[in-house]
Amino acid sequence: MAHIQLNNDLPGIRGLMAFSPKTAEPLNALAETLLRNDDNTLSRGERELIGTYVSYLNDCFFCQNVHGAMAGHYLTCDIAQIDSIKHDFKSAELSGKMKALLSIAGSVQKGGKHVTQSQIEEARKNSATDKEIHDTVLIAAAFCMFNRYVDGLGTSAPTDRQFYINRAPQRALEGYQSSVYH
């Protein structure tokens, strides 16, 4: 049970967003812009993967499953493959650029000052643009917020991981700005 009376039984951040629609609006707009905007050389799947990895590092069950399922949907891989990336992205079949960006995201999760010049150079060496580095840092930072919001208020989440996989195609279609209402 959540730390506060939500007056709804929606899981994770959705219950919080229904409780507080005024703050839900900019939060959903941020997720929409960061994760779905098409004016981006990182694919939707790559951006969802960054959010999934940070949510995993923050041990947020709801977010790592919602966004892990989204990443799996876009990248057409199954949950076992997503899990293996979360646990050891360096050994995964990912581009050098994605590995460099996930390394930066992992540092952001610890704290902004953990990002080093050599991580930035490694990303550049792998052809990451300034916008890609910017978006990686902001996605990682945003998930440090979303994860804390979800767990800091003690929300509940379905434990069956298939629940998140089943919902991903519809969410991919509808985007995040409608997520309060579903």
Add this chain to the structure above:
Amino acid sequence: MAHIQLNNDLPGIRGLMAFSPKTAEPLNALAETLLRNDDNTLSRGERELIGTYVSYLNDCFFCQNVHGAMAGHYLTCDIAQIDSIKHDFKSAELSGKMKALLSIAGSVQKGGKHVTQSQIEEARKNSATDKEIHDTVLIAAAFCMFNRYVDGLGTSAPTDRQFYINRAPQRALEGYQSSVYH
């Protein structure tokens, strides 16, 4: 110098927002709603204090000075008093409710799961409402994002703390949604 080429010399988050206006919009809308919306029983000064404290814990010089100056402006106290609250809020002249909420904010800074049932009970015992607890957690979570965004991209910030104090009255007047352009 920032980790990426910002093509402007604005300090802290303002340089990032000018670099990326599409993400600036929801970020500013979030700050505006959380910190300035008048439909709130926590005063603007109290909300700025929560953001300041979390920014201090995250060691983000820019954010703790911007928002420390805002808190000082609203609460009509000087920077030495704000500093002493940051360093030891339990000994400060604050209401029991604010102390309970700052304690929750401090736990959110570590990670959402650090918030305990007894912290929530302590807040309630001091008359905190569900909305106040909700807003405290989300403000703390949001500053964990803002701080990581600012420091994760290695932005620069004026070292003279008077700079932030001088700007606070104007920012209080204009709000956050105009902050990209000033």
